[in-house]
Amino acid sequence: MGLNMREGYQGTGPGAITPDGCAVELYARLPVGSEPDIVAAAVPAGAHILELGCGVGRVTHPLLRRGFTVTAVDESPQMLQRVRGARTICSPIEQLDLGETFDVVMLASFLVHAGDAEVRRGLLRTCARHVAQDGCVLIQREGADYHTDLPRERVDPSGFTVRILSAEPVGDGVDSVRAEYVFPDATWTQTFLSRPLTGEQFEEALEEAGLQTDRCLTDDGTWVRAVRRQGS
Incomplete structure:
Protein backbone atom coordinates (compact mmCIF):
# COMPACT_ATOMS: atom_id res chain seq x y z
CA MET A 1 0.00 0.00 0.00
CA PRO A 31 -3.77 1.13 -23.63
CA VAL A 32 -4.33 4.70 -24.71
CA GLY A 33 -7.84 5.50 -25.86
CA SER A 34 -9.21 8.37 -27.93
CA GLU A 35 -7.73 11.09 -25.72
CA PRO A 36 -4.84 12.06 -28.06
CA ASP A 37 -7.26 12.42 -30.98
CA ILE A 38 -9.64 14.56 -28.93
CA VAL A 39 -6.83 16.82 -27.75
CA ALA A 40 -5.23 17.17 -31.18
CA ALA A 41 -8.55 18.17 -32.75
CA ALA A 42 -9.19 20.87 -30.12
CA VAL A 43 -5.88 22.73 -29.88
CA PRO A 44 -3.32 24.34 -32.21
CA ALA A 45 -0.61 22.14 -33.68
CA GLY A 46 2.59 22.21 -31.64
CA ALA A 47 0.90 23.71 -28.57
CA HIS A 48 2.57 23.54 -25.16
CA ILE A 49 0.31 21.40 -22.96
CA LEU A 50 0.28 21.30 -19.16
CA GLU A 51 -1.01 17.80 -18.41
CA LEU A 52 -2.35 17.59 -14.87
CA GLY A 53 -2.41 14.05 -13.53
CA CYS A 54 -0.27 12.49 -16.25
CA GLY A 55 0.25 9.15 -14.52
CA VAL A 56 2.75 6.95 -16.37
CA GLY A 57 2.45 8.98 -19.57
CA ARG A 58 -0.25 6.93 -21.26
CA VAL A 59 -1.52 10.09 -23.01
CA THR A 60 1.70 12.09 -22.69
CA HIS A 61 3.70 9.90 -25.03
CA PRO A 62 1.20 9.95 -27.94
CA LEU A 63 0.93 13.74 -27.60
CA LEU A 64 4.71 14.07 -27.79
CA ARG A 65 4.76 11.91 -30.92
CA ARG A 66 2.21 14.27 -32.48
CA GLY A 67 4.57 17.20 -32.03
CA PHE A 68 3.18 18.78 -28.86
CA THR A 69 5.39 19.97 -26.02
CA VAL A 70 4.18 18.55 -22.71
CA THR A 71 4.83 19.51 -19.11
CA ALA A 72 3.59 16.50 -17.16
CA VAL A 73 2.45 16.80 -13.53
CA ASP A 74 1.63 14.04 -11.06
CA GLU A 75 1.82 13.67 -7.29
CA SER A 76 3.31 10.17 -7.60
CA PRO A 77 7.06 9.92 -8.20
CA GLN A 78 6.59 6.26 -9.13
CA MET A 79 4.23 7.29 -11.94
CA LEU A 80 6.55 10.03 -13.17
CA GLN A 81 9.46 7.59 -13.41
CA ARG A 82 7.64 6.00 -16.38
CA VAL A 83 7.31 9.28 -18.33
CA ARG A 84 9.81 9.85 -21.15
CA GLY A 85 10.47 12.91 -23.29
CA ALA A 86 8.45 15.43 -21.26
CA ARG A 87 9.33 17.88 -18.53
CA THR A 88 7.99 16.30 -15.34
CA ILE A 89 6.90 17.93 -12.09
CA CYS A 90 5.99 16.02 -8.92
CA SER A 91 3.28 17.91 -7.04
CA PRO A 92 -0.33 17.63 -5.92
CA ILE A 93 -2.27 19.37 -8.68
CA GLU A 94 -4.28 21.58 -6.34
CA GLN A 95 -1.05 23.04 -4.90
CA LEU A 96 0.72 23.67 -8.21
CA ASP A 97 1.88 27.20 -9.01
CA LEU A 98 4.61 27.28 -11.65
CA GLY A 99 4.49 31.02 -12.29
CA GLU A 100 4.01 30.44 -16.02
CA THR A 101 1.15 29.89 -18.44
CA PHE A 102 0.49 27.35 -21.18
CA ASP A 103 -1.40 27.18 -24.46
CA VAL A 104 -3.40 24.24 -23.13
CA VAL A 105 -4.11 22.87 -19.66
CA MET A 106 -5.51 19.35 -19.55
CA LEU A 107 -7.44 17.89 -16.59
CA ALA A 108 -8.43 14.35 -17.57
CA SER A 109 -9.28 11.14 -15.68
CA PHE A 110 -12.49 12.61 -14.18
CA LEU A 111 -10.39 14.57 -11.68
CA VAL A 112 -12.93 17.40 -11.73
CA HIS A 113 -15.25 15.01 -9.87
CA ALA A 114 -13.01 14.93 -6.78
CA GLY A 115 -15.05 14.00 -3.74
CA ASP A 116 -13.61 16.86 -1.69
CA ALA A 117 -15.13 20.09 -3.03
CA GLU A 118 -12.12 22.08 -1.84
CA VAL A 119 -9.81 19.82 -3.81
CA ARG A 120 -11.98 20.34 -6.90
CA ARG A 121 -11.80 24.10 -6.40
CA GLY A 122 -8.03 23.82 -6.10
CA LEU A 123 -7.80 21.76 -9.29
CA LEU A 124 -9.80 24.30 -11.29
CA ARG A 125 -7.92 27.24 -9.81
CA THR A 126 -4.70 25.55 -10.92
CA CYS A 127 -6.14 25.24 -14.43
CA ALA A 128 -7.13 28.91 -14.49
CA ARG A 129 -3.81 30.05 -13.01
CA HIS A 130 -1.77 28.29 -15.69
CA VAL A 131 -3.78 28.81 -18.88
CA ALA A 132 -2.65 31.59 -21.21
CA GLN A 133 -5.07 34.45 -21.82
CA ASP A 134 -5.91 33.10 -25.28
CA GLY A 135 -5.42 29.44 -24.30
CA CYS A 136 -7.86 26.72 -23.30
CA VAL A 137 -8.51 24.11 -20.64
CA LEU A 138 -9.57 20.59 -21.65
CA ILE A 139 -11.59 18.77 -18.99
CA GLN A 140 -12.84 15.19 -18.96
CA ARG A 141 -16.15 14.60 -17.18
CA GLU A 142 -18.00 11.47 -16.18
CA GLY A 143 -20.83 10.26 -18.40
CA ALA A 144 -24.41 10.91 -17.36
CA LEU A 197 -21.95 17.07 -11.14
CA THR A 198 -24.98 18.20 -13.08
CA GLY A 199 -24.37 20.43 -16.07
CA GLU A 200 -25.36 23.43 -13.95
CA GLN A 201 -23.04 22.43 -11.10
CA PHE A 202 -20.16 21.94 -13.53
CA GLU A 203 -20.67 25.39 -15.02
CA GLU A 204 -20.88 26.93 -11.55
CA ALA A 205 -17.59 25.27 -10.61
CA LEU A 206 -15.94 26.65 -13.74
CA GLU A 207 -17.33 30.12 -13.12
CA GLU A 208 -16.01 30.11 -9.56
CA ALA A 209 -12.52 29.49 -10.98
CA GLY A 210 -12.85 32.19 -13.62
CA LEU A 211 -13.52 29.78 -16.50
CA GLN A 212 -16.43 29.02 -18.80
CA THR A 213 -17.32 26.32 -21.30
CA ASP A 214 -16.37 27.10 -24.86
CA ARG A 215 -17.73 23.93 -26.43
CA CYS A 216 -18.12 20.18 -25.96
CA LEU A 217 -15.54 18.09 -27.78
CA THR A 218 -17.40 14.78 -27.80
CA ASP A 219 -20.99 13.85 -28.61
CA ASP A 220 -21.52 12.45 -25.12
CA GLY A 221 -20.26 15.66 -23.48
CA THR A 222 -17.53 13.90 -21.52
CA TRP A 223 -14.81 16.19 -22.92
CA VAL A 224 -15.22 19.95 -22.65
CA ARG A 225 -13.09 22.85 -23.87
CA ALA A 226 -13.12 25.77 -21.43
CA VAL A 227 -11.61 29.24 -21.66
CA ARG A 228 -11.07 32.20 -19.36
CA ARG A 229 -14.22 34.10 -18.50
CA GLN A 230 -14.29 37.57 -19.97
CA GLY A 231 -12.82 39.97 -17.46
CA SER A 232 -11.07 37.21 -15.50
Whole structure:
Protein backbone atom coordinates (compact mmCIF):
# COMPACT_ATOMS: atom_id res chain seq x y z
CA MET A 1 0.00 0.00 0.00
CA GLY A 2 1.31 3.46 -0.84
CA LEU A 3 2.08 6.03 1.84
CA ASN A 4 -0.04 9.09 2.65
CA MET A 5 -3.20 7.75 1.03
CA ARG A 6 -5.93 10.31 0.50
CA GLU A 7 -8.86 9.70 2.83
CA GLY A 8 -11.47 7.50 1.17
CA TYR A 9 -9.06 6.23 -1.50
CA GLN A 10 -7.38 2.84 -1.66
CA GLY A 11 -6.07 0.29 -4.11
CA THR A 12 -4.96 -3.33 -4.19
CA GLY A 13 -2.80 -5.37 -6.52
CA PRO A 14 0.86 -5.82 -7.46
CA GLY A 15 3.28 -2.90 -7.28
CA ALA A 16 3.15 0.64 -5.96
CA ILE A 17 -0.20 2.28 -5.17
CA THR A 18 -0.52 6.07 -5.45
CA PRO A 19 -2.24 8.33 -2.86
CA ASP A 20 -5.51 8.20 -4.84
CA GLY A 21 -5.51 4.41 -5.10
CA CYS A 22 -4.09 4.04 -8.63
CA ALA A 23 -1.73 1.13 -9.26
CA VAL A 24 1.37 2.14 -11.18
CA GLU A 25 1.82 -1.27 -12.83
CA LEU A 26 -1.83 -1.28 -13.89
CA TYR A 27 -1.64 2.10 -15.59
CA ALA A 28 1.57 1.06 -17.32
CA ARG A 29 -0.46 -1.73 -18.96
CA LEU A 30 -3.58 0.21 -19.93
CA PRO A 31 -3.77 1.13 -23.63
CA VAL A 32 -4.33 4.70 -24.71
CA GLY A 33 -7.84 5.50 -25.86
CA SER A 34 -9.21 8.37 -27.93
CA GLU A 35 -7.73 11.09 -25.72
CA PRO A 36 -4.84 12.06 -28.06
CA ASP A 37 -7.26 12.42 -30.98
CA ILE A 38 -9.64 14.56 -28.93
CA VAL A 39 -6.83 16.82 -27.75
CA ALA A 40 -5.23 17.17 -31.18
CA ALA A 41 -8.55 18.17 -32.75
CA ALA A 42 -9.19 20.87 -30.12
CA VAL A 43 -5.88 22.73 -29.88
CA PRO A 44 -3.32 24.34 -32.21
CA ALA A 45 -0.61 22.14 -33.68
CA GLY A 46 2.59 22.21 -31.64
CA ALA A 47 0.90 23.71 -28.57
CA HIS A 48 2.57 23.54 -25.16
CA ILE A 49 0.31 21.40 -22.96
CA LEU A 50 0.28 21.30 -19.16
CA GLU A 51 -1.01 17.80 -18.41
CA LEU A 52 -2.35 17.59 -14.87
CA GLY A 53 -2.41 14.05 -13.53
CA CYS A 54 -0.27 12.49 -16.25
CA GLY A 55 0.25 9.15 -14.52
CA VAL A 56 2.75 6.95 -16.37
CA GLY A 57 2.45 8.98 -19.57
CA ARG A 58 -0.25 6.93 -21.26
CA VAL A 59 -1.52 10.09 -23.01
CA THR A 60 1.70 12.09 -22.69
CA HIS A 61 3.70 9.90 -25.03
CA PRO A 62 1.20 9.95 -27.94
CA LEU A 63 0.93 13.74 -27.60
CA LEU A 64 4.71 14.07 -27.79
CA ARG A 65 4.76 11.91 -30.92
CA ARG A 66 2.21 14.27 -32.48
CA GLY A 67 4.57 17.20 -32.03
CA PHE A 68 3.18 18.78 -28.86
CA THR A 69 5.39 19.97 -26.02
CA VAL A 70 4.18 18.55 -22.71
CA THR A 71 4.83 19.51 -19.11
CA ALA A 72 3.59 16.50 -17.16
CA VAL A 73 2.45 16.80 -13.53
CA ASP A 74 1.63 14.04 -11.06
CA GLU A 75 1.82 13.67 -7.29
CA SER A 76 3.31 10.17 -7.60
CA PRO A 77 7.06 9.92 -8.20
CA GLN A 78 6.59 6.26 -9.13
CA MET A 79 4.23 7.29 -11.94
CA LEU A 80 6.55 10.03 -13.17
CA GLN A 81 9.46 7.59 -13.41
CA ARG A 82 7.64 6.00 -16.38
CA VAL A 83 7.31 9.28 -18.33
CA ARG A 84 9.81 9.85 -21.15
CA GLY A 85 10.47 12.91 -23.29
CA ALA A 86 8.45 15.43 -21.26
CA ARG A 87 9.33 17.88 -18.53
CA THR A 88 7.99 16.30 -15.34
CA ILE A 89 6.90 17.93 -12.09
CA CYS A 90 5.99 16.02 -8.92
CA SER A 91 3.28 17.91 -7.04
CA PRO A 92 -0.33 17.63 -5.92
CA ILE A 93 -2.27 19.37 -8.68
CA GLU A 94 -4.28 21.58 -6.34
CA GLN A 95 -1.05 23.04 -4.90
CA LEU A 96 0.72 23.67 -8.21
CA ASP A 97 1.88 27.20 -9.01
CA LEU A 98 4.61 27.28 -11.65
CA GLY A 99 4.49 31.02 -12.29
CA GLU A 100 4.01 30.44 -16.02
CA THR A 101 1.15 29.89 -18.44
CA PHE A 102 0.49 27.35 -21.18
CA ASP A 103 -1.40 27.18 -24.46
CA VAL A 104 -3.40 24.24 -23.13
CA VAL A 105 -4.11 22.87 -19.66
CA MET A 106 -5.51 19.35 -19.55
CA LEU A 107 -7.44 17.89 -16.59
CA ALA A 108 -8.43 14.35 -17.57
CA SER A 109 -9.28 11.14 -15.68
CA PHE A 110 -12.49 12.61 -14.18
CA LEU A 111 -10.39 14.57 -11.68
CA VAL A 112 -12.93 17.40 -11.73
CA HIS A 113 -15.25 15.01 -9.87
CA ALA A 114 -13.01 14.93 -6.78
CA GLY A 115 -15.05 14.00 -3.74
CA ASP A 116 -13.61 16.86 -1.69
CA ALA A 117 -15.13 20.09 -3.03
CA GLU A 118 -12.12 22.08 -1.84
CA VAL A 119 -9.81 19.82 -3.81
CA ARG A 120 -11.98 20.34 -6.90
CA ARG A 121 -11.80 24.10 -6.40
CA GLY A 122 -8.03 23.82 -6.10
CA LEU A 123 -7.80 21.76 -9.29
CA LEU A 124 -9.80 24.30 -11.29
CA ARG A 125 -7.92 27.24 -9.81
CA THR A 126 -4.70 25.55 -10.92
CA CYS A 127 -6.14 25.24 -14.43
CA ALA A 128 -7.13 28.91 -14.49
CA ARG A 129 -3.81 30.05 -13.01
CA HIS A 130 -1.77 28.29 -15.69
CA VAL A 131 -3.78 28.81 -18.88
CA ALA A 132 -2.65 31.59 -21.21
CA GLN A 133 -5.07 34.45 -21.82
CA ASP A 134 -5.91 33.10 -25.28
CA GLY A 135 -5.42 29.44 -24.30
CA CYS A 136 -7.86 26.72 -23.30
CA VAL A 137 -8.51 24.11 -20.64
CA LEU A 138 -9.57 20.59 -21.65
CA ILE A 139 -11.59 18.77 -18.99
CA GLN A 140 -12.84 15.19 -18.96
CA ARG A 141 -16.15 14.60 -17.18
CA GLU A 142 -18.00 11.47 -16.18
CA GLY A 143 -20.83 10.26 -18.40
CA ALA A 144 -24.41 10.91 -17.36
CA ASP A 145 -24.96 7.32 -16.13
CA TYR A 146 -21.53 6.77 -14.58
CA HIS A 147 -22.93 6.31 -11.05
CA THR A 148 -26.18 4.57 -11.97
CA ASP A 149 -25.49 2.03 -14.73
CA LEU A 150 -23.99 -0.46 -12.28
CA PRO A 151 -22.47 -2.92 -12.09
CA ARG A 152 -21.02 -2.81 -15.59
CA GLU A 153 -18.00 -4.21 -17.35
CA ARG A 154 -16.04 -3.77 -20.53
CA VAL A 155 -13.77 -6.35 -22.10
CA ASP A 156 -10.88 -4.62 -23.82
CA PRO A 157 -9.67 -6.05 -27.15
CA SER A 158 -6.17 -6.27 -25.66
CA GLY A 159 -7.38 -8.91 -23.24
CA PHE A 160 -8.35 -7.42 -19.88
CA THR A 161 -11.69 -6.65 -18.23
CA VAL A 162 -12.58 -3.46 -16.37
CA ARG A 163 -15.57 -3.48 -14.04
CA ILE A 164 -17.23 -0.61 -12.19
CA LEU A 165 -18.73 -2.60 -9.37
CA SER A 166 -20.51 -0.06 -7.19
CA ALA A 167 -21.03 3.58 -6.29
CA GLU A 168 -22.19 3.86 -2.69
CA PRO A 169 -23.28 7.22 -1.21
CA VAL A 170 -21.06 8.35 1.65
CA GLY A 171 -22.66 11.72 2.35
CA ASP A 172 -22.63 15.30 1.03
CA GLY A 173 -23.41 14.21 -2.52
CA VAL A 174 -20.31 12.00 -2.77
CA ASP A 175 -20.11 8.35 -3.80
CA SER A 176 -17.45 5.77 -2.99
CA VAL A 177 -16.78 4.07 -6.32
CA ARG A 178 -15.15 0.66 -6.58
CA ALA A 179 -13.45 -0.48 -9.78
CA GLU A 180 -11.74 -3.75 -10.70
CA TYR A 181 -9.25 -4.48 -13.49
CA VAL A 182 -8.73 -8.15 -14.32
CA PHE A 183 -5.81 -9.34 -16.44
CA PRO A 184 -4.92 -12.96 -17.14
CA ASP A 185 -2.06 -12.78 -14.64
CA ALA A 186 -3.11 -10.10 -12.14
CA THR A 187 -6.05 -8.21 -10.67
CA TRP A 188 -6.12 -4.65 -9.37
CA THR A 189 -8.87 -2.76 -7.53
CA GLN A 190 -9.35 0.92 -6.85
CA THR A 191 -11.77 2.64 -4.49
CA PHE A 192 -12.15 6.38 -4.86
CA LEU A 193 -14.50 9.22 -3.97
CA SER A 194 -16.44 10.87 -6.77
CA ARG A 195 -18.93 13.73 -6.73
CA PRO A 196 -21.49 13.64 -9.57
CA LEU A 197 -21.95 17.07 -11.14
CA THR A 198 -24.98 18.20 -13.08
CA GLY A 199 -24.37 20.43 -16.07
CA GLU A 200 -25.36 23.43 -13.95
CA GLN A 201 -23.04 22.43 -11.10
CA PHE A 202 -20.16 21.94 -13.53
CA GLU A 203 -20.67 25.39 -15.02
CA GLU A 204 -20.88 26.93 -11.55
CA ALA A 205 -17.59 25.27 -10.61
CA LEU A 206 -15.94 26.65 -13.74
CA GLU A 207 -17.33 30.12 -13.12
CA GLU A 208 -16.01 30.11 -9.56
CA ALA A 209 -12.52 29.49 -10.98
CA GLY A 210 -12.85 32.19 -13.62
CA LEU A 211 -13.52 29.78 -16.50
CA GLN A 212 -16.43 29.02 -18.80
CA THR A 213 -17.32 26.32 -21.30
CA ASP A 214 -16.37 27.10 -24.86
CA ARG A 215 -17.73 23.93 -26.43
CA CYS A 216 -18.12 20.18 -25.96
CA LEU A 217 -15.54 18.09 -27.78
CA THR A 218 -17.40 14.78 -27.80
CA ASP A 219 -20.99 13.85 -28.61
CA ASP A 220 -21.52 12.45 -25.12
CA GLY A 221 -20.26 15.66 -23.48
CA THR A 222 -17.53 13.90 -21.52
CA TRP A 223 -14.81 16.19 -22.92
CA VAL A 224 -15.22 19.95 -22.65
CA ARG A 225 -13.09 22.85 -23.87
CA ALA A 226 -13.12 25.77 -21.43
CA VAL A 227 -11.61 29.24 -21.66
CA ARG A 228 -11.07 32.20 -19.36
CA ARG A 229 -14.22 34.10 -18.50
CA GLN A 230 -14.29 37.57 -19.97
CA GLY A 231 -12.82 39.97 -17.46
CA SER A 232 -11.07 37.21 -15.50
